[in-house]
Amino acid sequence: MAQQDAPSIALISVHGDPAIEIGKEEAGGQNVYVYEVGMALAQLGWQVDMFTRYADARDEPVVEHDRNCRTIRLVAGPKEFVPRDEIFDYLPEFVERLQQFQQENGRQYRLVHTNYWLSAWVGMELKRRQACQQVHTYHSLGAVKYQNVSDRPPIADTRLQVEKECLETAERIVATSPQEKEHMRSLLSEKGQIDIIPCGTDIHRFGHMNRNEARKQLNIAPDAKVLFYVGRFDPRKGIETMVRAASRSQILQEFDGDVHVIVGGGYRPGKSDGNERDRICGIATELGIDGITSFPGRIADEDLPTYYAAADVCVQPSHYEPFGLVAIEAMASGTPVVASNVGGLQFTVVSEETGLLCPPRDEVAFAQAIDRILADKSWRDRLGENARHRVESMFSWEGVAKQLSDLYAQLLEMPATTTPGTQ
Ligand code: UDP
Secondary structure: OOHHHOOEEEEEOOOOOOOOOOOOOOOOHHHHHHHHHHHHHHHOOOEEEEEEEOOOOOOOOEEEEEOOEEEEEEOOOOOOOOOHHHOHHHHHHHHHHHHHHHHHOOOOOOEEEEEHHHHHHHHHHHHHHOOOEEEEEOOOOHHHHOOOOOOOOOOHHHHHHHHHHHHHHOOEEEEOOHHHHHHHHHHHOOOOOEEEOOOOEOOOOOOOOOHHHHHHHOOOOOOOEEEEEEOOOOHHHOHHHHHHHHHHOHHHHHOOOOEEEEEEOOOOOOOHHHHHHHHHHHHHHHOOOOOOEEEEEOOOOOOHHHHHHHOOEEEEOOOOOOOOHHHHHHHHOOOOEEEEOOOOHHHHOOEOOOEEEEOOOOHHHHHHHHHHHHHOHHHHHHHHHHHHHHHHHHOEHHHHHHHHHHHHHHHHOOOOOOOOOOO
16 A cells, blocks of 8 residues: 555554553553554554543653554543443543544544444444444453353443444444354344454564573473463453362372462552452462462563463463453464363364363363373474464464455445434
């Protein structure tokens, strides 16, 4: 695409700031997705503006990542962190600011790609006010999430309603796995157009360090047994299952060398993630494996490839996982994954080929799966090689962005209209 006629696109991610440090304050897969997709689209010649809510007064209003890709923070509500379930009331202000930004900058987006249900509402509202088309990625479906939690937040009904309406009205929905598409059809609506375009990972960043070198950098003995988890401290991530499985693993119990159960990820003391971290820590103590379990906190971008490479097995024991970037990051690093047999993990992890899938919350099955891989080094290596190949062929950001770019181009050939019956 020629630079002078670079078409512009708005990626909207109200609660997932693409410019924030990952692993901080609820920042996880969505932030990574929006940033990486934005950067890869810019490489393909798009002018990418990524809009998010201003959530920290110390942040800059605009962050230029690349000549054609920037994050723009819009004031909607207080310039401080607000949990995602409490953001809805600030969305009208977000839409106002987005329109104001367009006016002041002499640009009108003909296509917006919204992320998560909060942004879905913003996209739908924008369509009532100006001619534009909407592509939407859910990242998480309330209808699935609420099946797995005992207490539904007060915002639940609004979320479910917005998710259904968005599926039925957006020009295109991007499901990141066939499983997610199936959930949309069975739990939300038969209406609406869905394409499957997966999430991706950086195949250049991960997978270029061997295990011994990585262990040396982390002060881990070459013959140690290493289990690794990274991600947000959220009960839905099922970290408890991993810790319980580690304590049941026969190989870890009987091994007379070093054993490391590494539970990585940022948390804020006294907040929901800090509380979950304390709960997990308490379980490790209760099980008597606190001596081998470590909590390194947020793992910086530059260190993450080293952790994945050092691990024998990466464990992703989620109760529900719409996609699960961690699994493909580990796979890109040549590390087999033991994961729950749920959601996107059923798509990314091929059981017996790139890792093993177990029923969620089943610590016995997880322990057995971990033991099978730890018991056979050459099989572990073979699983790791297969995993790397699978990611190279299906989940690189370049490949993902190309598919999105083709989709946007196709939609932009069609005329955009305002949603009838309003304004
Ligand atoms: N990440 C993390 N914690 C850290 C450092 C990085 O969670 O301390 C990254 C992780 O590498 C992955 C993302 O955050 O890229 C988590 O994405 P995933 O889809 O696995 O989970 P989500 O946060 O979307 O539930």
